[in-house]
Amino acid sequence: MLLKSRKESENLLLYRSLFLRMSLCEKDVSHYQRLEKGYAGELLFDQYVSSLTNEFLLLNDVLLDFGNNLFQMDSLAIFQESVLLFEIKNFEGDFYVKGDRWYTLSDKEIKNPLEQLQRSESLLRRFLQEHGCMLPIEPFLVFVNPEFTLYQAPMKTPIIYPTQIQRLLRTLANKPTKTTHLHEKMANKLLTHHLSTSPIIRKPDYSYEILQKGIYCSHCYTFFKEATETRLVCSCGTTESIDDAIVRSVYEFMLLFPDRLVTTNVIYEWCGGVVKSKKTVRRVLSSHFALKGHSRKAHFVLKS
Ligand SMILES: [Zn+2]
Structure with a gap:
């Protein structure tokens, strides 16, 4: 078993x-x-x-x-x-x-x-x-x-x-x-x-600014260029629902930048324009993450 x-x-x-x-x-x-x-x-x-x-x-x-x-x-x-x-x-x-x-x-x-x-x-x-x-x-x-x-x-x-x-x-x-x-x-x-997160001993130097934005295909690792209303489409034939792809991107963002706040604007930019509408980003964040704080300090965190 x-x-x-x-x-x-x-x-x-x-x-x-x-x-x-x-x-x-x-x-x-x-x-x-x-x-x-x-x-x-x-x-x-x-x-x-x-x-x-x-x-x-x-x-x-x-x-x-x-x-x-x-x-x-x-x-x-x-x-x-x-x-x-x-x-x-x-x-x-x-x-x-x-x-x-x-x-x-x-x-x-x-x-x-x-x-x-x-x-x-x-x-x-x-x-x-x-x-x-x-x-x-x-x-x-x-x-x-x-x-x-x-x-x-x-x-x-x-x-x-x-x-x-x-x-x-x-x-x-x-x-x-x-x-x-x-x-x-x-x-x-x-x-x-069992410890679910292991300490990462050595990290390369990186910053948000120098990283390429966008969402990469989890099959062939090239960045998605095409999207329909509901799906991202890769040239390798892989498709992924917009919701799954955004959630995956948020986890990746949190792993890379544990100290940065996750907001609709931040994630919209992180997705590099392949997700056309901020509304979609907001909808996915609201349904998969918990909203914390108010008005200008509002941001999303993992659901407990
Ligand atoms: Zn692909």
Whole structure:
């Protein structure tokens, strides 16, 4: 049973928005591309797991803070006799291991993903113990990209290579899944402690003035140029209702500019002219957000 689904992190949404609306420096572009790639890898893993029909409890993308240690887990699967912790990587190309260090074939050192997994495992174990759960944890580092190769890797590691994913799925399909209210209680503990917003560590410099205004297509990421009375139409064939597109733009605006007030005029300008009528913007804001303040100080906030 899927108890928590995955969605794009605020970090990814912010970088994606900036990437589309301004020119980022090379370092920020590669950071953004890593975020997109990582997310695509997680979605690919979700696709594999969704083929399983047995009834375990599945939580994706859980962020916890245990004793001031923030840790994020890509997927957690709670079975009858153990909790499976998955760290998912979408690395592409050739890598090698030397001692505890990982390198690309061009000798650039990368963060050791096994250490990351061990850290999460240790923090998760302490979290579960504190909440009275004694189930053992089985950690897995899953590489989903078929073009990934790792040289000189030690044999006894929790690594799952792309060629081993089908076997992993067969193992999961045969695991005992008789979960009880104790398993559900543990899942609930994880859900209630999950942090829905993660601190964005590093933000590129940007300002409202330099960002391109408009609404981009959520399929091909080009800016909409055409609109009918009720829909935005992209050249890629995607259409989106004006209401959905405006709401999406407001969320994006709030993420980029948490200190700015959301008003009809501001959002009308933010949409870059593709929404022709201010009345439409006002109607959508009024129905999807809460009005706060009076007359000239009136602005919209998230509904509580
Ligand atoms: Zn499009």
